[in-house]
Amino acid sequence: MTAAEAHDLVLRVTDLTVRIETREGAADALDSVSLEVHAGEVLALVGESGSGKSLAALSIIGLHPRVATITGGDIELHGRSLVGLTSRQWSSVRGAEIAMILQDPLTALNPVLTIGEQVGEGTRLHDGLRGQRLRNRVLELLDSVQIPQPAERIGDFPHQFSGGMRQRVVGAIGIACNPSLLIADEPTTSLDVTIEDAYLDLLKALQEETGVGILFITHDFGIVGRMADRVAVMYSGRIVETGPADRIIAWPAHPYTEALVASVPDLDAPVPDRLVSIDGAPPGLFEEKPACHFAPRCPYVMDRCWSETPPDVLIEPGHVSKCWKHA
């Protein structure tokens, strides 16, 4: 955090509330979510499926589904609010200032366009490069993601590239316009472990090279330990704990984080009889929830958890937990 604090604040999300309305009901899928991403740091947004982490990412880039509306709070990029931008204004933000890497980098390339056309697409659109200058920029990008002999491969189609190379191409598309924020939405879930490892290395290297701030969405605490400077843990639409990654992994404060960290199998420890899991299931979106959404599954549950929403308690500088336990 110390290194990150010295840098600029790239993204600030304050009390973001997103409401989903469908025929089955209406509920706040994001409830007062606050986040900060600084230049050159990786913030990991951790949570189970359905916790709202992907919705948070889509809201930040303005691509949340039509059933979802931002009903409160603000999203600021370098101090400029992104809430309520027109689609034309969004077009100049997406890809240029905020880039995003999708869940499956292997299917993110268009099979009938050449690698060069796809890598150059953003630069062409946002920076207006054409001809030889565009080509040079594409070659530079391919080179920076370690595609061998880029000049010979620039006219190839995606199926002529190996899986690992296609991922690196997607990485190149992400950084093509020197964005200040890169959102990676579980970019490794569809990859096998060895490829995942190489991909994380690449993302790290790109970040060091460009100083981009990364919002890394994942459900895997193993990846958090490797990649993240800071962590925000999400449960049922709320951020329940934020803090420096090493502190949270070593001393999780919130009962949910504690359970999450405990459920990561430790390869060095003797093999346990069974893997640790969290009892119960996360609440459905339209379910009636107690004041603290985690109360029904919490081993430390107290009476007030059911009726009073827990406050954000400062555990140590930069480390906040939303729980009555600390109060």
Add this chain to the structure above:
Amino acid sequence: MDRDLPIIPIVVLLLLLVVSVVGPSLTGHDPYEQDLADRLSAPTMEHWFGTDPLGRDNLTRLLVGSQATLQVVALSITLGGLIGLVLGMASGFYGGFVDTIITRITDALLGFPTIFFGLLFAVTLGPGFTSVALAIALSIWTWFVRIVRSEVLTLRERDFVAQARVNGLSSPRILVMHILPNVLNSFIVLVSVNLGSVIIVEATLSFLGAGIPPPRPSWGRMVAEGQEYLTSAWWLSIIPGAAITLTVICIFLLGDWVRDYLDPKIRQALDTGPGQDDRS
């Protein structure tokens, strides 16, 4: 590829193109010149395909007629195909209200025989080359809409469309830059497979008297005009009829081959030879 290039259909079609362009000037006859003394002559050395009831040379008229037929067919399938392509893409990509309207209209029109609309439009628009082409175009675009739409429906859910959106591309730009190149293969196949049917539609319209107006010959009209002489002068109807059949069969065979050739799976298997996928 397990299929070879269809040599015979290609040669026949090329030959047809060549003779329809240069042929009329080589026969030594004027397609409109009447010679009542030599009317309804059976095929001779002078008139290879005989003469019609006004004594005009049948071969020359067949060749001139092929020009009209090919031009109308080319114009109408381009026009009808483009209408179908644009509406199908809009319908599949935007969905919602746009999709409902286009799909309903298409479904309703597909319930009628193509020739019904061809006749309706041809009669309404009046006689003439362009109005016939327009009439055919307006009655065949529905053939393309449904297939293009279903293709786009699956394409728009693909990750590369999401990636394009994330890169800041607007919807029209995504349609043109990412969806269109993916639809183009199927579209070309659709065109080549339907080309034969369009020739039949044109011939039928001409046969029914709603085609290109006389005295300009067209294949369908020649079949129609020879009909009443079928027992006495068979060459009048049979020869242009055979020309239509031959052309349509050749186009179908070629279209079949194009479909196989452009099949992305087959082509991908061809491009990605063994070991090529992992060269790095």
